[in-house]
Amino acid sequence: MTCDMNYNEDQRQILDAANALLNTSYPLSRLQEEKPDDLTALAEFGAFALALPEERGGTGFTIVEEALVHGLLGRHLISSRALANPIAARLAARLGRHEIAEQVAAGTLSVCAAVPADDSLLLIDGAKATLGVVFGGRQVILIALEELPREGVPGLGHSVVLSRVRGPLSMIGECTDSSLLDTSDLLVTAQLLGIAEASRDMAVSYAKVREQFGRSIGSFQAIKHHCANMSVDAEALSALLDMAAIAVRDERGDAAFQVAALRLLAPRVAFANVRTCIQIHGGIGFSAEADAHHYLKQVHVLRQLLSGNTMLDLPAPLAPYTSINERN
Amino acid sequence: MQLDFTQDDEAFRVSAREWLLANAPRKRGPLDGQSARAFAQAWLSQCHKDGWSGIGWPKEYGGRGLPTEKIILWYEEYVRARAPSVLDCTFVSLNHAGPTLIACGTDEQKAYHLRRILVGDSIWCQGFSEPGSGSDLASLTTTGLVDGDHLVVNGQKIWTSYADIADFQELLIRTEPGSKRHKGLSWVICDMKSEGITVRPIKNMAGATHFAQVFYDNVRIPLSNVVGMLHDGWRVAMTTLGFERKTAAMGLQLELSIKIEDLIALAECPPGSAIGKQLAELRAEAAALRAMTYRTLFKDPVTASDGSLMRLYFAELSQRIHRAAMDILGADALTDSTWTHDYLESYSETIAGGTAEIQRNIIAERILGLPREQPA
Numbered sequence: 001m002t003c004d005m006n007y008n009e010d011q012r013q014i015l016d017a018a019n020a021l022l023n024t025s026y027p028l029s030r031l032q033e034e035k036p037d038d039l040t041a042l043a044e045f046g047a048f049a050l051a052l053p054e055e056r057g058g059t060g061f062t063i064v065e066e067a068l069v070h071g072l073l074g075r076h077l078i079s080s081r082a083l084a085n086p087i088a089a090r091l092a093a094r095l096g097r098h099e100i101a102e103q104v105a106a107g108t109l110s111v112c113a114a115v116p117a118d119d120s121l122l123l124i125d126g127a128k129a130t131l132g133v134v135f136g137g138r139q140v141i142l143i144a145l146e147e148l149p150r151e152g153v154p155g156l157g158h159s160v161v162l163s164r165v166r167g168p169l170s171m172i173g174e175c176t177d178s179s180l181l182d183t184s185d186l187l188v189t190a191q192l193l194g195i196a197e198a199s200r201d202m203a204v205s206y207a208k209v210r211e212q213f214g215r216s217i218g219s220f221q222a223i224k225h226h227c228a229n230m231s232v233d234a235e236a237l238s239a240l241l242d243m244a245a246i247a248v249r250d251e252r253g254d255a256a257f258q259v260a261a262l263r264l265l266a267p268r269v270a271f272a273n274v275r276t277c278i279q280i281h282g283g284i285g286f287s288a289e290a291d292a293h294h295y296l297k298q299v300h301v302l303r304q305l306l307s308g309n310t311m312l313d314l315p316a317p318l319a320p321y322t323s324i325n326e327r328n
Numbered sequence: 329m330q331l332d333f334t335q336d337d338e339a340f341r342v343s344a345r346e347w348l349l350a351n352a353p354r355k356r357g358p359l360d361g362q363s364a365r366a367f368a369q370a371w372l373s374q375c376h377k378d379g380w381s382g383i384g385w386p387k388e389y390g391g392r393g394l395p396t397e398k399i400i401l402w403y404e405e406y407v408r409a410r411a412p413s414v415l416d417c418t419f420v421s422l423n424h425a426g427p428t429l430i431a432c433g434t435d436e437q438k439a440y441h442l443r444r445i446l447v448g449d450s451i452w453c454q455g456f457s458e459p460g461s462g463s464d465l466a467s468l469t470t471t472g473l474v475d476g477d478h479l480v481v482n483g484q485k486i487w488t489s490y491a492d493i494a495d496f497q498e499l500l501i502r503t504e505p506g507s508k509r510h511k512g513l514s515w516v517i518c519d520m521k522s523e524g525i526t527v528r529p530i531k532n533m534a535g536a537t538h539f540a541q542v543f544y545d546n547v548r549i550p551l552s553n554v555v556g557m558l559h560d561g562w563r564v565a566m567t568t569l570g571f572e573r574k575t576a577a578m579g580l581q582l583e584l585s586i587k588i589e590d591l592i593a594l595a596e597c598p599p600g601s602a603i604g605k606q607l608a609e610l611r612a613e614a615a616a617l618r619a620m621t622y623r624t625l626f627k628d629p630v631t632a633s634d635g636s637l638m639r640l641y642f643a644e645l646s647q648r649i650h651r652a653a654m655d656i657l658g659a660d661a662l663t664d665s666t667w668t669h670d671y672l673e674s675y676s677e678t679i680a681g682g683t684a685e686i687q688r689n690i691i692a693e694r695i696l697g698l699p700r701e702q703p704a
């Protein structure tokens with residue numbers, strides 16, 4: 001076996017294909033219409049079947065490829081239903097509910113993400129969803145939503161689409177197993193990375209074309225350094241994500257540790273990059289007419305889906321030998 | 329150096345407190361549109377009725393001519409009573425337009441406008457920024473050509489706060505054909521009802537619509553509306569910006585001290601926790617901001633660059649406080665509320681009225697004397 005941190009041919013192909021699909025079917029300009037995403041094209045592409053083993057209709061790709069695809073979904077600000085979906089499919093399969101898992105993966109059952117808020121649940125972009133995945137710290141719960149009455153709730157900046165449900169939930173099952181939580185966090189952080197990279201790219205392109213004082217603003221060191229900082233942070237996060245994805249795929253001993261690091265860094269980097277992206281755009285960045293604010297709001301959504309912080313509870317893969325500690 | 333308020337000051341503080349507690353609206357006003365205008369006007373007119381509008385303005389122009397000590401006490405009581413935000417649609421008239429007219433206006437301009445401003449009858453907006461001229465304001469290209477006793481204005485402005493509900497605009501335009509940069513500009517009073525003006529409101533990232541793009545198509549403005557000398561508008565504009573950076577922001581800065589206390593109450597956290605430590609730091613920074621506000625107000629002379637230090641500290645602290653709120657809110661951070669709305673609005677703090685990068689340049693170049701990055 002050798003070490004290789006490059007994408008292989010298959011990975012490059014799936015990235016290219018997903019990118020092409022997203023560019024045609026889910027361009028960022030669609031966000032101005034304020035309509036919920038129709039995920040059919042992604043389901044037909046097989047984006048959700050990535051979650052299933054091959055013998056149950058999966059594509060034979062691994063979590064590494066799935067994480068790459070989710071990076072692109074993040075970049076294109078696809079509804080968080082595209083995250084709830086693969087988690088629901090895995091959770092259903094673990095519960096032995098393979099019929100649900102297969103329908104979810106095929107995209108014929110619509111699933112939304114939900115987060116607990118006091119004595120109720122907030123459904124994110126789930127007005128029509130039939131299933132919900134509750135992301136509740138160190139557990140995920142699969143619930144049936146069909147009969148539950150929903151109350152519309154004005155969302156963050158009037159652009160996050162929310163509804164609230166109360167009362168007894170019809171639970172299909174739950175899971176507190178770290179391996180499912182790690183998989184879920186890996187996909188959420190992949191999306192956060194996608195946003196961190198996209199906001200860097202958007203800021204850099206603008207810095208090249210926007211002129212003030214007779215030159216492009218990117219020629220000012222203040223802006224240059226902003227861009228460089230965004231780039232360093234995104235690079236570090238991206239490397240960590242690849243390492244974590246490999247560790248999760250190969251069930252390595254350090255998988256939980258790598259994911260714990262991701263959970264901490266991904267929202268921080270995504271927030272910082274999006275903030276800087278807005279700042280570099282000046283007045284237009286603060287308006288609802290540029291897309292930068294959509295990135296910000298999606299980071300707030302994704303952050304709610306991460307499980308709890310475990311960074312200091314886990315052994316580090318690279319730690320001093322205890323015998324040497326003892327000698328000192 | 330001393331910070332002794334006199335007995336008279338203390339008596340003033342008590343009267344301000346009592347009046348505010350009895351009169352300040354308990355509810356937050358509407359965010360934008362005509363209802364925001366009506367709310368702000370009603371509040372200002374109520375203030376005026378009892379002598380609380382323009383307390384720092386000279387007596388001859390309808391103010392109370394109060395000294396800085398009393399003004400700061402007023403704003404401290406103002407924010408403690410949770411009176412309406414000072415950054416509403418009366419901000420420009422009370423803090424820029426009025427003081428600029430007092431400093432540079434003709435007797436006729438003063439006689440017509442100042443009282444209307446204090447009473448809340450006329451709302452003003454500031455038309456400085458253009459699509460191509462934000463940080464680089466001196467590159468502006470909206471023109472006003474002299475035609476008899478009028479200027480004929482063509483061009484566009486953008487990010488003009490409250491342009492959709494304003495009666496008048498402080499309009500900065502290029503009146504000397506072929507002039508460059510700071511030269512050849514004029515500061516004129518533009519009646520927003522003039523023929524040829526089109527206002528396109530723009531929604532911001534918090535979902536409110538309080539700024540706009542303004543188009544001028546052969547808009548005729550009487551030459552008698554020029555404030556200061558024709559072609560001398562940059563100097564007049566700088567007077568206005570000076571006001572903004574010194575006293576006008578006082579109410580906003582002091583308000584952060586209240587916000588951090590609200591946040592501590594919201595968090596209900598044990599002092600040793602991570603968020604407790606963060607709140608402790610924010611509280612200390614709010615205390616420093618208040619001290620900076622006092623220093624800037626009682627320092628003589630104060631320059632616009634001193635204002636940049638305070639403005640930058642304020643802007644970034646405000647953003648940190650609102651970010652902490654989002655951490656504390658948990659899942660409720662996804663819903664629309666006063667905290668989440670103000671959090672999104674706080675992104676403008678480091679952009680509006682001179683970006684954080686420009687403030688840092690000013691501090692580095694004008695206060696610290698470092699060489700300029702770009703030719704003027």
Ligand SMILES: Cc1cc2nc3c(=O)[nH]c(=O)nc-3n(C[C@H](O)[C@H](O)[C@H](O)COP(=O)(O)OP(=O)(O)OC[C@H]3O[C@@H](n4cnc5c(N)ncnc54)[C@H](O)[C@@H]3O)c2cc1C
Nearest residue numbers: 220279280282283456457462463487489676680681683685
């Ligand atoms: C909420 C809000 C309300 C506003 N209200 C008004 C109003 O009422 N009236 C009005 O006239 N204007 C108003 N403005 C406009 C505001 O003054 C401008 O947005 C601001 O001056 C920045 O200009 P810009 O948007 O064109 O950004 P740009 O100047 O294009 O700046 C883009 C980026 O480049 C950076 N940059 C530019 N030059 C330099 C440099 N030399 N060195 C380093 N970095 C640089 C900036 O810091 C920024 O990050 C408002 C803006 C906002 C957000």
